[in-house]
Amino acid sequence: MRVIVVGGGLAGLTAALRAAQLGARVTVLEKGDRLGGSFLYSSGYVWSYKDLKTFRREARGGDPVLQRLVLNGLEDSLNWLESLGVPILARETGNPLTFGARLHPKRTIETIANRFLDSGGRIVRDAAFEGLVEGRPESGIKEVRATVSGDRRTESADAVILASGGFAANAELVRRHIIQGPGRMRLRAHPWSTGDGFLAALAAGALASAGLDEFYGRNLPAPPAGFSPHQFVEVSQLYGRYAVAVNRNGERYADEAADWSETALTQATARQPGLRAWYVLDAVGLRRRVRERTVQEMVETARLAGGTVLRADSLKELAGTLEQRGIPGTNVLRALSEYNAAVVGGRVESLSPPRSEPATPIEVSPFVAVEVAPAITHTIGGLAVDERCQVLRRMDGGPIPGLYAAGVEAGGVSVGGYTSGLASALVFGKVAAEAAVRCSQASVERLGLRRER
Ligand SMILES: Cc1cc2nc3c(=O)[nH]c(=O)nc-3n(C[C@H](O)[C@H](O)[C@H](O)COP(=O)(O)OP(=O)(O)OC[C@H]3O[C@@H](n4cnc5c(N)ncnc54)[C@H](O)[C@@H]3O)c2cc1C
Structure with a gap:
């Protein structure tokens, strides 16, 4: 045959x-x-x-x-x-x-x-x-x-x-x-x-x-970041669960920790304005480990690839820097303070959108925002x-x-x-x-x- x-x-x-x-x-x-x-x-x-x-x-x-x-x-x-x-x-x-x-x-x-x-x-x-x-x-x-x-x-x-x-x-x-x-x-x-x-x-x-309507992929550093296909694994920004993710309107748009592979977060990012988001982290989040790397190391791969990584000593300063890039700073501050209050009050599931664990407050300086964009691996x-x-x-x-x-x-x-x-x-x-x-x-x-x- x-x-x-x-x-x-x-x-x-x-x-x-x-x-x-x-x-x-x-x-x-x-x-x-x-x-x-x-x-x-x-x-x-x-x-x-x-x-x-x-x-x-x-x-x-x-x-x-x-x-x-x-x-x-x-x-x-x-x-x-x-x-x-x-x-x-x-x-x-x-x-x-x-x-x-x-x-x-x-x-x-x-x-x-x-x-x-x-x-x-x-x-x-x-x-x-x-x-x-x-x-x-x-x-x-x-x-x-x-x-x-x-x-x-x-x-x-x-x-x-x-x-x-x-x-x-x-x-x-x-x-x-x-x-x-x-x-x-x-x-x-x-x-x-x-x-x-x-x-x-x-x-x-x-x-x-x-x-x-679904895909498997990852959020990667947004353009102008550039990398070769053999760097796809290395540049993947797989730490949404330790961040607060906001879209171009400065609003949270998904449960950052909904699943271990962050597939839901990546899929949700693909439906945000301009297909872009910012992962906002604090010093505690940067020290976390995902598999064999720290979050700080993953952020560093984004920076080395030419991605946009903003740093600030306070959330207010970070929001101001985002504002200069067209992201409404007041919305960012509101999203972060609502999130932090819900974490401290033990009611993250009542946030809109809700947040799964891990959920720790974004409060320890320095603060970082990394611009990410979704990338499709397969349907x-x-x-x-x-x-x-x-x-x-x-x-x-x-x-x-x-x-x-x-x-x-x-x-x-x-x-x-x-x-x-x-x-x-x-x-x-x-x-x-x-x-x-x-x-x-x-x-x-x-x-x-x-x-x-
Ligand atoms: C960076 C990265 C990391 C990944 N990590 C993992 C992981 O750790 N674990 C895991 O399970 N999966 C992982 N995946 C996903 C995994 O690689 C794919 O799911 C798997 O390789 C798919 O295999 P496939 O043969 O179905 O499709 P593909 O690998 O896409 O192969 C399809 C082939 O068909 C050919 N083709 C297309 N159209 C035509 C045509 N018209 N005529 C003839 N040939 C055609 C293509 O050229 C290609 O060679 C990863 C993928 C990437 C990119």
């Missing part, structure tokens, strides 16, 4: 190698000039929440079927990677809510790609998938349209696995679904995931998952899939024969929170390949039996 995999990130390469191991002839189409997708910029933590209850609590809008798939499939998938010779750097995540492992992104991609090529697989770079040509519905045979090094081509396959990483790099789709207003969000990922797989599947009648909504990663039909919710999605392309796992994108890539890539090969073998046998009769 022939399988075409769209995308050479972790999801696509995992699917490709697994399908090849099961005897399929597999071609990977990769739009970019390199393999590995966003994985190469990540710190390589592949994880799942420890149990379904925690999974449901941390991403309550997500599809429980897919969450269970990640939870139950991760350990086996990691063992499979290890059996291929992929080095596992650590079998822990440093987060008590989760289990998983740390991988070396470059070595993992090289090992999977080499194993795939050794098993006779084909990888075509500079090959941009453009659309699906519907085949015979009963057998699910598909044709795929792509532009390869500038030439338009059509290739046929028994199954197509879409792993092209969602639509984070499509500014128009991000504006329409996520920002829901004017503005443009910075990309915290590679530039090739412009929604080609997602749009092609929708055009072929696919159903979109929940969560199209959370995508194609609706079942437990075999088969893409579902809009018309009746049944599977579209021969069409699968994995990784970011398979939407709806993290709705309402954040879960590991690398785990969805690894587990769904493997599941999609196994389902594609087995389903195609079953349909060949069925057709063969019919012919014999």
Whole structure:
């Protein structure tokens, strides 16, 4: 059987190698000039929440079927990677809510790609998938349209696995679904995931998952800060929980500590005027630690990247400096004094918007304000899939024969929170390949039996 995999990130390469191991002839189409997708910029933590209850609590809008798939499939998938010779750097995540492992992104991609090529697989770079040509519905045979090094081509396959990483790099789709207003969000990922797989599947009648208005990303130092993709992790400003976040109107706009990954805060920032915010901190906040760094060190990375970091000896002075930059200082002072009074009075949940713990007063000099802007790593909504990663039909919710999605392309796992994108890539890539090969073998046998009769 022939399988075409769209995308050479972790999801696509995992699917490709697994399908090849099961005897399929597999071609990977990769739009970019390199393999590995966003994985190469990540710190390589592949994880799942420890149990379904925690999974449901941390991403309550997500599809429980897919969450269970990640939870139950991760350990086996990691063992499979290890059996291929992929080095596992650590079998822990440093987060008590989760289990998983740390991988070396470059070595993992090289090992999977080499194993795939050794098993006779084909990888075509500079090959941009453009659309699906519907085949015979009963057998699910598909044709795929792509532009390869500038030439338009059509290739046929028994199954197509879409792993092209969602639509984070499509500014128009991000504006329409996520920002829901004017503005443009910075990309915290590679530039090739412009929604080609997602749009092609929708055009072929696919159903979109929940969560199209959500994304996983981070607040980064706002322009004029500049940095390379390999600094995406380093420059992330992951300390909203120790700050008070105000928008360009000088108003608090979200619960800064709503979740451990600060996904809700980042998403809320994407809907503020100009897609900008200021994190206001005091000396106590600057001394806090988030993972292996202090807040002060994260602020320093923002400053070194050319970001705007204001310092003052009093809150009044800080508000005055913000006022000079167009942020109403009286509003900032009001937001901070309401916040401080609520913390001292033990009633932070009655603030509007409410504040979760940790909540400590902003009162010890020196004070700092860091300008941040949200950046999108990947989309959370995508194609609706079942437990075999088969893409579902809009018309009746049944599977579209021969069409699968994995990784970011398979939407709806993290709705309402954040879960590991690398785990969805690894587990769904493997599941999609196994389902594609087995389903195609079953349909060949069925057709063969019919012919014999
Ligand atoms: C800075 C950073 C840190 C991160 N840290 C973590 C972490 O610690 N843990 C975690 O779980 N996740 C993390 N992530 C997220 C994780 O990297 C992604 O969720 C994961 O790599 C997604 O894999 P994917 O294969 O689904 O998509 P991608 O990696 O986006 O790969 C999609 C591939 O498809 C290709 N493509 C796109 N369109 C086409 C087309 N038309 N035709 C052919 N090919 C196409 C792209 O070029 C790309 O190679 C991080 C991401 C970043 C950027």
